[in-house]
Amino acid sequence: MAQFRQSKKLNNVLYDIRGPILEEAERMEARGHSILRLNIGNPAPFGFEAPDAIMKDMVRHLHHAQGYSDSRGIYSARTAVVQYYQTQGIMNLDTDKVYLGNGVSEMITLSLQAFCDPGDEILIPTPDYPLWTASVALSGGTPVHYLCDEQNGWNPDIEDMRLKITPNTKGIVIINPNNPTGAVYSRETLQQIVDLAKEHDLILFSDEIYEKITYDGAEMVHTASLADDDVVCLTFSGLSKAYRVAGYRSGWLAITGPTWKAESYVEGIKLLANMRMCANVPAQHAIQTALGGYQSINDLILPGGRLKEQRDLAYRKLNEIDGITCQQAEGALYLFPKLDTEKFGIVDDEQFVLDLLKEQKILVSHGRAFNWVAPDHFRLVTLPDTETLSKALDRLGEFLSGYQQV
Ligand code: PLP
Numbered sequence: 001m002a003q004f005r006q007s008k009k010l011n012n013v014l015y016d017i018r019g020p021i022l023e024e025a026e027r028m029e030a031r032g033h034s035i036l037r038l039n040i041g042n043p044a045p046f047g048f049e050a051p052d053a054i055m056k057d058m059v060r061h062l063h064h065a066q067g068y069s070d071s072r073g074i075y076s077a078r079t080a081v082v083q084y085y086q087t088q089g090i091m092n093l094d095t096d097k098v099y100l101g102n103g104v105s106e107m108i109t110l111s112l113q114a115f116c117d118p119g120d121e122i123l124i125p126t127p128d129y130p131l132w133t134a135s136v137a138l139s140g141g142t143p144v145h146y147l148c149d150e151q152n153g154w155n156p157d158i159e160d161m162r163l164k165i166t167p168n169t170k171g172i173v174i175i176n177p178n179n180p181t182g183a184v185y186s187r188e189t190l191q192q193i194v195d196l197a198k199e200h201d202l203i204l205f206s207d208e209i210y211e212k213i214t215y216d217g218a219e220m221v222h223t224a225s226l227a228d229d230d231v232v233c234l235t236f237s238g239l240s241k242a243y244r245v246a247g248y249r250s251g252w253l254a255i256t257g258p259t260w261k262a263e264s265y266v267e268g269i270k271l272l273a274n275m276r277m278c279a280n281v282p283a284q285h286a287i288q289t290a291l292g293g294y295q296s297i298n299d300l301i302l303p304g305g306r307l308k309e310q311r312d313l314a315y316r317k318l319n320e321i322d323g324i325t326c327q328q329a330e331g332a333l334y335l336f337p338k339l340d341t342e343k344f345g346i347v348d349d350e351q352f353v354l355d356l357l358k359e360q361k362i363l364v365s366h367g368r369a370f371n372w373v374a375p376d377h378f379r380l381v382t383l384p385d386t387e388t389l390s391k392a393l394d395r396l397g398e399f400l401s402g403y404q405q406v
Helices: 020-030 052-065 075-087 103-113 131-138 158-164 187-200 223-227 259-275 281-291 297-301 306-320 349-360 386-401
Strands: 098-101 121-126 142-149 169-175 203-207 233-238 251-256 378-381
Touching: 020 349, 052 281, 075 098, 075 251, 075 281, 098 103, 103 131, 103 203, 103 233, 103 251, 103 259, 121 131, 131 142, 142 158, 158 187, 169 187, 187 203, 187 223, 203 223, 223 233, 223 251, 251 259, 297 306, 306 386, 349 378, 349 386
Parallel strands: 121 142, 121 169, 169 203, 203 233
Antiparallel strands: 098 251, 233 251
């Protein structure tokens, strides 16, 4: 009998954040265990409600949102994106160069499908948000990882980036603020990357979905604001994180810079956007309201705000555990602690995460799921309230005090 196998183009496509460990957690839940999920950056289940104005906008427009929209997205939302970026120093964006998507995820996959030919190399950070590596692989391109340096606040190692550029390199991915490390890149660092892109005629893909989640006054600089005349830049952002509506699937892609150099590429993006008709229309209506007016996320990230308090507590408690060191996050919703692999005999970080899950019913993500180079990190989501986080980290400490993998 015929076996229907997945296509060979999936051979190098990995997305382990929702992989076998999550399946094991689901099996445990089905057997009645209560699992503390510290594995996905999904604000709503942790009591982070969306701003009322966004909900009202969606509900109010439901009636008018029954049909397909323009495949780039409704005009008012695309204009709101343009106007928002004008306030951020990105001046040369045209409404026609904004594409709304079912979350940033769709626009990442779509933009790489339209771009990569076999052999094309795309520079991606390690560690990364693994959708980038997966999408380059799926598109037939080759992901090439540049190092982010833990000892230097997880900043991109520009020399390593330079060394990895070959005649086949076509683009550089920047994730800022970064998932999983929490790094927020300085203007100087971003300028160096822009200069490198200019020197080698590369496109920049700047994933800025955490742009509004920064702590302790870290300055968010948009890559496109530095690249204006020189480099084609694709900026990705959306409502999932700062506006806490990950389930509505609402994001965008904005293309700036000397777009005359990328006419064919933009046509390709348009073709793929046409083929999927349009993004979820009710959620498109939330964009204008979200970007204008009061930004309630600020209440959560400033001193006394929930997200900041939780990050501070997690950072402090992690560093108190013997055998863990952790850099502080300047942005986003995660910490990426380092494990003393010698002390714990860890050779397989996935096994470590599985052992923690089975013994303490706590689910985190192993570092290599983020294409990190060694089995010595894991990612923790800082979304639970301080009491829950505190208990979870006590349990992690207890677990590690007796842990020996080999
Ligand atoms: N980019 C990064 C860096 C992310 O962390 C995520 C989600 O966690 C996404 C993109 C996808 O976001 P969306 O919900 O808009 O698809």
